[in-house]
Amino acid sequence: MGDRENFRKAAKPMPAFRIEILHRAVLIVIALVIIGAGAVSFPDRTSAPAASPVDKAKEDLSRFEYPSQVPIPWRPHFLRPHDSLERLFGADWVTVARFNRLDRRHAYPGMTIKVPVDMAAAQAYTPLPTRYEPAGPYPKYILLDLTEQWLGAYEYGDLRLSMPAATGTAEHPTPVGFFRVTARDRTHTSSLYKTEKEDAQYPMDYALMFYVGPDGAVFWIHARDLPGRPASHGCVGVYDEFMQLRTYGTPEVPVLFDSRTLYDWAVGDERHGVDSGTHQEIFGGPVVEIRGELPRRLSEPPSLPPFQPPY
Numbered sequence: 128m129g130d131r132e133n134f135r136k137a138a139k140p141m142p143a144f145r146i147e148i149l150h151r152a153v154l155i156v157i158a159l160v161i162i163g164a165g166a167v168s169f170p171d172r173t174s175a176p177a178a179s180p181v182d183k184a185k186e187d188l189s190r191f192e193y194p195s196q197v198p199i200p201w202r203p204h205f206l207r208p209h210d211s212l213e214r215l216f217g218a219d220w221v222t223v224a225r226f227n228r229l230d231r232r233h234a235y236p237g238m239t240i241k242v243p244v245d246m247a248a249a250q251a252y253t254p255l256p257t258r259y260e261p262a263g264p265y266p267k268y269i270l271l272d273l274t275e276q277w278l279g280a281y282e283y284g285d286l287r288l289s290m291p292a293a294t295g296t297a298e299h300p301t302p303v304g305f306f307r308v309t310a311r312d313r314t315h316t317s318s319l320y321k322t323e324k325e326d327a328q329y330p331m332d333y334a335l336m337f338y339v340g341p342d343g344a345v346f347w348i349h350a351r352d353l354p355g356r357p358a359s360h361g362c363v364g365v366y367d368e369f370m371q372l373r374t375y376g377t378p379e380v381p382v383l384f385d386s387r388t389l390y391d392w393a394v395g396d397e398r399h400g401v402d403s404g405t406h407q408e409i410f411g412g413p414v415v416e417i418r419g420e421l422p423r424r425l426s427e428p429p430s431l432p433p434f435q436p437p438y
Contacts, residue, residue: 186238190425195254200244202434228291229355242434253289255279267413274419290385295361308412310336333390350386
């Protein structure tokens with residue numbers, strides 16, 4: 128009987144206050160583990176500018192070398208969760224976006240961008256010459272520089288439009304050489320590629336066809352997302368935030384609309400007839416010159432002091 132009595136005493140339930148203490152201790156240990164894991168996985172506010180370790184794309188636009196930016200001082204900035212181009216730069220966000228060949232939808236936390244030191248000087252930034260003699264004999268001439276990821280529209284050799292572009296990747300190159308715009312399609316849609324959610328075909332608004340390859344592949348200049356680097360399957364993409372709002376629901380207030388500006392300049396006049404809004408062949412379209420090689424991407428980020436946000 129003595130052993131049974133001792134067993135009953137040992138098996139008495141733990142007092143409620145002790146259970147509460149133990150429960151709190153377990154919660155504290157779990158919280159410390161989570162905090163420690165977060166410190167390892169996510170960069171904090173003092174992290175040096177670099178691609179986020181949790182960003183599989185490792186987008187670091189400071190690594191892309193553009194010859195036109197060599198004489199322009201700039202600083203890298205790591206975008207953190209509370210950052211946006213508008214919050215960081217106010218009315219100058221457009222200047223920073225163009226400098227990076229980037230749209231607002233792709234300026235996300237975890238990537239690194241370039242910030243011009245002299246914002247006023249950067250407002251006039253264009254990598255292409257204001258006067259281009261090979262375009263002199265032509266009323267309309269489009270020059271695309273792959274190395275700069277930039278497009279210029281010329282009238283008799285004088286630069287009229289200047290805009291960033293996203294061209295084909297090394298695996299899906301944009302053809303190099305001389306071409307002509309031979310068709311237009313204001314509401315063109317890709318027959319091959321879908322949007323990120325794969326719930327619709329990719330929109331290619333304000334499309335200008337300039338080349339059909341031997342395999343039947345058609346190359347266009349058209350509205351596109353601009354992630355700040357070569358990204359297409361060979362076509363040439365320019366800004367269109369109105370297309371992005373319709374497709375993705377952002378940005379709420381579209382501003383950048385290079386696709387329509389270029390389209391209207393290239394094929395929007397009366398000598399090309401009434402625009403049906405669908406595929407139309409045209410004659411006497413602008414000459415398209417595509418030159419250069421893709422920009423070089425550094426294996427390591429440049430060793431520059433970071434940009435200091437005004438907050």
